[in-house]
Amino acid sequence: MYPQLKLDNQLCFRLYTAARLITASYTPFFKKFGITYPQYLVLMLLWEKDNQVVGDITERLLLETNTVTPILQRMEKQGLIIRQKSKADSRKCIVSLTNEGKRLEEQIKEVPNCLAHSILEEGMEIDDLKAMVPLLDKLIGTIGKQTKQKE
């Protein structure tokens, strides 16, 4: 009846589906390391810069502590990171890589290339992937702006 209520006309459903499918395509690579996609995001941040506080991580991932804290707790239990209170400000919690967490970088570094490669082999073109980046950044920026306005 209403064309705007048809699934095929909705950008949001495409984003929802694309995100699910592409993160799922990471899963087989992560399986032998016992990590998940969100845990991989945390590891990337720490590989880039170790010893960050929880707030740094939530800010980069655009997630809240109610999501990130449980992820960090699981990662600590698995021995990938440690969490310790800051001495300067004991409200803050500093997240650091263990040796095991550091070692994973070498083992995982080929995964993103590998996935990109297999997507390109299946008909997707590099220019298509490149074209999406600024569009997604603009969209994320726009929606993020709205979200902030309501606070």
Next chain:
Amino acid sequence: MYPQLKLDNQLCFRLYTAARLITASYTPFFKKFGITYPQYLVLMLLWEKDNQVVGDITERLLLETNTVTPILQRMEKQGLIIRQKSKADSRKCIVSLTNEGKRLEEQIKEVPNCLAHSILEEGMEIDDLKAMVPLLDKLIGTIGKQTKQKE
């Protein structure tokens, strides 16, 4: 160290974030109807064509029954749909709208337009949104192809 392991270089993280933020922007509109984004997806399918079997729904949403069945059970408990076994093939489960489920269409029909409008007001351009659609479709098609190959 490895540029491909930087968050800022990853398409997947952008998709993951964009999907989260855009579906979250639906939430305030759904709140007064007590539904969620995935429940809204099911409703849209049924508004388009009532009395579909579970398999039709999983196929359109690219989800499995382990996700869809619990959603349908919650929707049935809320009185939005009913589920009944097919008489022709009692393995199949036919999902139908209740009157309440049907009534929601009128109340929700402006939501997608409303969201699109507010995104456009904040600097996103209509051409940007339109440009994303075929790119996402191509990506979804490509990853879907890979997923099927492994079966």
Next chain:
DNA sequence: CTTTAATATATCGTGTGCGATATAAAAATA
């Protein structure tokens, strides 16, 4: 210096997603 407000993180409850497995019915095969 005490009270109040702001900040940083954690906890709790609910609803997905999804891998793995179970169940039941229909279809195919022996």
Next chain:
DNA sequence: TATTTTTATATCGCACACGATATATTAAAG
């Protein structure tokens, strides 16, 4: 027809997301 295989859906367990709330610590105000 009895057995096996396939199909359709459901169940279970775990890890997110996220709204709401709680806790602890620091900063600001009185």
